[in-house]
Amino acid sequence: xxxxxxxxxxxxxxxxxxxxxxxxxxxxxxxxxxxxxxxxxxxxxxxxxxxxxxxxxxxxxxxxxxxxxxxxxxxxxxxxxxxxxxxxxxxxxxxxxxxxxxxx
Amino acid sequence: xxxxxxxxxxxxxxxxxxxxxxxxxxxxxxxxxxxxxxxxxxxxxxxxxxxxxxxxxxxxxxxxxxxxxxxxxxxxxxxxxxxxxxxxxxxxxxxxxxxxxxxxxxxxxxxxxxxxxxxxxxxxxxxxxxxxxxxxxxxxxxxxxxxxxxxxxxxxxxxxxxxxxxxxxxxxxxxxxxxxxxxxxxxxxxxxxxxxxxxxxxxxxxxxxxxxxxxxxxxxxxxxxxxxxxxxxxxxxxxxxxxxxxxxxxxxxxxxxxxxxxxxxxxxxxxxxxxxxxxxxxxxxxxxxxxxxxxxxxxxxxxxxxxxxxxxxxxxxxxxxxxxxxxxxxxxxxxxxxxxxxxxxxxxxxxxxxxxxxxxxxxxxxxxxxxxxxxxxxxxxxxxxxxxxxxxxxxxxxxxxxxxxxxxxxxxxxxxxxxxxxxxxxxxxxxxxxxxxxxxxxxxxxxxxxxxxxxxxxxxxxxxxxxxxxxxxxxxxxxxx
Numbered sequence: 001x002x003x004x005x006x007x008x009x010x011x012x013x014x015x016x017x018x019x020x021x022x023x024x025x026x027x028x029x030x031x032x033x034x035x036x037x038x039x040x041x042x043x044x045x046x047x048x049x050x051x052x053x054x055x056x057x058x059x060x061x062x063x064x065x066x067x068x069x070x071x072x073x074x075x076x077x078x079x080x081x082x083x084x085x086x087x088x089x090x091x092x093x094x095x096x097x098x099x100x101x102x103x104x
Numbered sequence: 105x106x107x108x109x110x111x112x113x114x115x116x117x118x119x120x121x122x123x124x125x126x127x128x129x130x131x132x133x134x135x136x137x138x139x140x141x142x143x144x145x146x147x148x149x150x151x152x153x154x155x156x157x158x159x160x161x162x163x164x165x166x167x168x169x170x171x172x173x174x175x176x177x178x179x180x181x182x183x184x185x186x187x188x189x190x191x192x193x194x195x196x197x198x199x200x201x202x203x204x205x206x207x208x209x210x211x212x213x214x215x216x217x218x219x220x221x222x223x224x225x226x227x228x229x230x231x232x233x234x235x236x237x238x239x240x241x242x243x244x245x246x247x248x249x250x251x252x253x254x255x256x257x258x259x260x261x262x263x264x265x266x267x268x269x270x271x272x273x274x275x276x277x278x279x280x281x282x283x284x285x286x287x288x289x290x291x292x293x294x295x296x297x298x299x300x301x302x303x304x305x306x307x308x309x310x311x312x313x314x315x316x317x318x319x320x321x322x323x324x325x326x327x328x329x330x331x332x333x334x335x336x337x338x339x340x341x342x343x344x345x346x347x348x349x350x351x352x353x354x355x356x357x358x359x360x361x362x363x364x365x366x367x368x369x370x371x372x373x374x375x376x377x378x379x380x381x382x383x384x385x386x387x388x389x390x391x392x393x394x395x396x397x398x399x400x401x402x403x404x405x406x407x408x409x410x411x412x413x414x415x416x417x418x419x420x421x422x423x424x425x426x427x428x429x430x431x432x433x434x435x436x437x438x439x440x441x442x443x444x445x446x447x448x449x450x451x452x453x454x455x456x457x458x459x460x461x462x463x464x465x466x467x468x469x470x471x472x473x474x475x476x477x478x479x480x481x482x483x484x485x486x487x488x489x490x491x492x493x494x495x496x497x498x499x500x501x502x503x504x505x506x507x508x509x510x511x512x513x514x515x516x517x518x519x520x521x522x523x524x525x526x527x528x529x530x531x532x533x534x535x536x537x538x539x540x541x542x543x544x545x546x547x548x549x550x551x552x553x554x555x556x557x558x559x560x561x562x563x564x565x566x567x568x569x570x571x572x573x574x575x576x577x578x579x580x581x582x583x584x585x
Binding site for chain 2: 001002003004005025028029032033035036039041042045047048050051052053054055056057058059060061062063065071073077078080
């Protein structure tokens with residue numbers, strides 16, 4: 001995880017992460033917020049469900065893809081947090097056909 | 105997000121793409137010469153990467169400014185630009201198409217905008233050379249640039265045992281910044297030799313022409329050596345291990361095997377020009393064999409093989425932040441001459457001091473390049489199980505197997521394995537796959553080539569495209585002109 005060094009007064013905004021309300025520093029990117037929030041991956045790769053998180057933080061690697069305000073596959077490192085923003089991590093969803101694993 | 109609206113078209117003399125040191129310097133000169141310009145940037149604030157968030161960071165309390173260092177503090181002057189407005193500055197804009205004649209299509213807050221520019225200056229800077237090794241795709245592994253971005257933008261630092269690995273000045277700079285904050289990383293793994301392969305004559309030449317910069321480098325090395333950080337040299341066979349995220353790293357250093365716990369790993373092996381836009385606009389590129397990257401073919405002013413498209417700053421050739429304003433101004437002088445705002449005689453006269461200073465920058469860069477050569481051997485010898493294409497999960501062994509089917513170009517490799525077909529469009533794998541393919545087939549890397557960059561070079565949804573009328577659609581997808 002990443003931590004804030006309290007070098008500037010960071011006004012909090014209220015956002016939703018995976019449906020849950022969370023307070024977050026204002027003026028940081030969605031990807032930075034996720035890195036500071038937890039060690040959870042930002043998504044699972046659609047190719048074989050491997051956990052992935054931001055790598056480059058400058059919009060070059062396309063690993064920090066999350067759903068923002070209903071739009072999927074947004075580069076979290078290029079989007080600044082705004083109040084009431086809805087962020088959903090693109091994690092693997094259990095299939096109705098299997099016992100918690102991926103369907104074929 | 106805003107509601108999607110139909111395309112908006114704007115005409116301008118000069119579109120400047122990128123608001124880093126090159127782009128902002130170009131805008132200042134363009135304004136002084138009376139050129140109408142549009143400064144377009146993906147980010148929401150000027151600064152590029154090197155001076156990211158500098159206007160906020162250098163205003164007020166000195167702590168972050170102290171941590172980031174004296175080079176960063178130059179941003180106060182480099183990034184100063186007055187009176188940017190909606191008329192000439194488009195932040196938060198992703199360009200997904202650039203035609204060879206200067207038509208730009210971009211996305212901004214969910215809306216598509218078209219810019220028809222008489223001249224285009226690409227100033228999109230550099231990106232880090234991809235640094236594959238087994239396990240690099242695990243969460244918790246990032247580039248050194250990512251550590252820098254998190255520090256500059258969010259004032260955020262990594263927790264837990266931190267391992268830095270690779271080669272190059274940016275690696276040392278980031279370690280120094282962490283040390284300034286009182287954080288001692290667990291280890292610094294140097295994949296190149298500590299002082300590089302340098303002739304004494306070359307070192308002496310650099311020291312006498314740029315004593316303060318070499319002195320700074322030496323101070324960084326000494327400070328690192330004196331801190332409690334463990335430094336390993338001649339690091340080979342780096343592997344990153346972990347279950348759902350980084351847990352440890354293993355490597356060999358001077359023939360000793362080492363394994364260290366790690367919560368974060370930051371990798372760096374130098375930077376290369378960001379050629380996405382120049383390639384998308386069909387500019388000719390040349391392979392720089394010493395520095396192992398593709399670069400646009402340009403004249404002394406930065407004009408590419410497409411007469412209306414110029415490139416300046418690190419997008420043209422890696423020369424660093426101090427050289428960026430020089431090449432940017434050379435480009436704008438030439439553009440102003442193209443547009444008959446400046447006479448050729450004036451252009452030549454005003455270019456002279458810039459060219460002289462640029463030659464000095466080239467000399468210091470040659471010194472740095474020799475000290476930190478690109479890791480070609482490491483890339484050629486990556487373990488078979490290394491995931492060279494992260495998006496499509498193509499392994500080094502899959503690329504090596506292509507030698508058996510007479511696959512000799514990157515384009516063919518893409519067709520056979522899907523490498524380069526993922527969302528990053530080859531940005532993270534192109535150089536690695538080309539190096540491995542060249543090595544496996546015995547072809548030279550120039551003939552292996554690069555991926556064909558075609559619009560859209562940034563993601564754009566069908567819904568967004570569908571809001572535009574068909575005339576605009578065809579031209580931005582390059583089907584006209």
